[in-house]
Amino acid sequence: MKKALKITGKILLGILILLLVFLLAVFIYHRIMLQKEKPLLEPLGQMVEVDGNNMSIYTEGEGSHTLVIMSGGGEVSPILGYSSLYRKLSDTYKIAVIEKFGYGFSDVVDGERDFDTILRQDREALKKAGVEAPYILCPHSMSGIEAILWAQKYPDEVEAIVGLDMSTPKSFTEEELADDGKTPIALYTFLRESGLGRLVLTSSTFPDHYDQHEKEIYKALTFRKFANKNVEDEITHLADAINEINSAPKPDVPTLLFLSDGEQVGGQKWIDAMHDYADGLTDAQVIELNCGHMVAEEKPDEIAAAMRTFIEDLND
Numbered sequence: 631m632k633k634a635l636k637i638t639g640k641i642l643l644g645i646l647i648l649l650l651v652f653l654l655a656v657f658i659y660h661r662i663m664l665q666k667e668k669p670l671l672e673p674l675g676q677m678v679e680v681d682g683n684n685m686s687i688y689t690e691g692e693g694s695h696t697l698v699i700m701s702g703g704g705e706v707s708p709i710l711g712y713s714s715l716y717r718k719l720s721d722t723y724k725i726a727v728i729e730k731f732g733y734g735f736s737d738v739v740d741g742e743r744d745f746d747t748i749l750r751q752d753r754e755a756l757k758k759a760g761v762e763a764p765y766i767l768c769p770h771s772m773s774g775i776e777a778i779l780w781a782q783k784y785p786d787e788v789e790a791i792v793g794l795d796m797s798t799p800k801s802f803t804e805e806e807l808a809d810d811g812k813t814p815i816a817l818y819t820f821l822r823e824s825g826l827g828r829l830v831l832t833s834s835t836f837p838d839h840y841d842q843h844e845k846e847i848y849k850a851l852t853f854r855k856f857a858n859k860n861v862e863d864e865i866t867h868l869a870d871a872i873n874e875i876n877s878a879p880k881p882d883v884p885t886l887l888f889l890s891d892g893e894q895v896g897g898q899k900w901i902d903a904m905h906d907y908a909d910g911l912t913d914a915q916v917i918e919l920n921c922g923h924m925v926a927e928e929k930p931d932e933i934a935a936a937m938r939t940f941i942e943d944l945n946d
Contacts, residue, residue: 660825691720702771732860818857
C-alpha cells in the first residue's frame with residue numbers, strides 16, 4: 631500500500647512539475663510576443679489628451695449627421711469591432727468611434743471609472759478631436775446606460791439614440807447589479823497575464839470582414855488589454871448609474887432600438903426591458919433581430935438600411 635502511495639505521489643509530482651514548466655514556457659513566450667507586437671499598436675485614430683492621458687477617437691466620413699459609436703463593456707477594439715456597420719454608413723454620415731480609457735488604443739488609467747467620469751471624458755475627447763455636437767449616439771450593450779445619461783444631462787448634444795442591443799435601466803436584476811463581475815474578470819485577467827489566452831484566441835475567432843492585418847492588431851490589443859482594471863471598475867459603477875437615470879425623467883429623444891433574441895444577455899427579461907424603455911417615448915421604435923448580442927456584426931446590412939431611413943426622417 632505504501633509503495634503504491636509513493637508511486638502515486640511521484641506521478642503527481644511529475645505532473646505538477648510538467649505543468650509548471652509548461653506555464654513558465656507559455657509566460658516567457660507571451661512576454662517575447664508582447665515586445666514583437668508593439669508595432670501593431672500604432673493608433674488607427676486620433677489621440678487626444680484627457681485628464682493627462684491619451685484617448686483614441688476614430689473618425690471616418692462626412693455628412694450633416696454625426697454618428698457616435700459607443701462600444702459594449704470590455705470590447706477590446708471598438709474601432710475594429712464595429713467597422714462592419716459604420717463602413718456601410720460613412721459614405722453619407724460622419725462617424726466617430728469612442729475608445730474609452732482601457733479600450734482599444736486608449737491608455738489604461740488610474741482612478742474611478744464611474745459613469746459620470748466616463749461621460750465627461752468622452753465628451754471632452756470628442757470636442758478635442760473636432761467632433762462637434764449634436765450627435766446621434768449609437769451605443770452597444772452597457773454603453774446604453776451612458777447614452778441615456780448623456781441625453782438626460784446634455785439634451786442639446788443628443789439628436790437621437792440608436793441602440794445596438796443596448797442596455798436599459800431594467801435590463802439587470804438587483805442580484806445582477808449586486809454581482810460586480812470580479813470573478814470572471816479575475817479569470818480573464820489571469821488568462822491575459824499568464825499568456826494562456828494566446829491558446830484560446832485564434833484567427834477563426836474573428837468575423838469574416840477582418841483582413842489579416844486587422845486580425846493581428848486585434849490579437850495584439852487583446853493580449854495586452856483584455857479585461858483590464860478600467861473595464862473591471864466600470865462594471866462596479868453600473869448600479870449607481872442606473873439609479874441616477876431613474877432619478878430623472880426619461881430623455882424623450884428620437885430613439886431607434888435594435889434588439890437581439892436576448893439569449894446571450896438575459897433572455898425575455900432583456901427583451902421586456904427594451905420594450906419597456908421605448909414605451910412612453912414620443913418617437914421610438916424597436917426592431918427585433920433574429921441574432922445574437924453582437925448585432926452590428928451579425929446584421930450590419932439590415933441595421934444600416936434601417937438607420938438610414940430613421941436618420942432621414944429626422945430631417946422632416
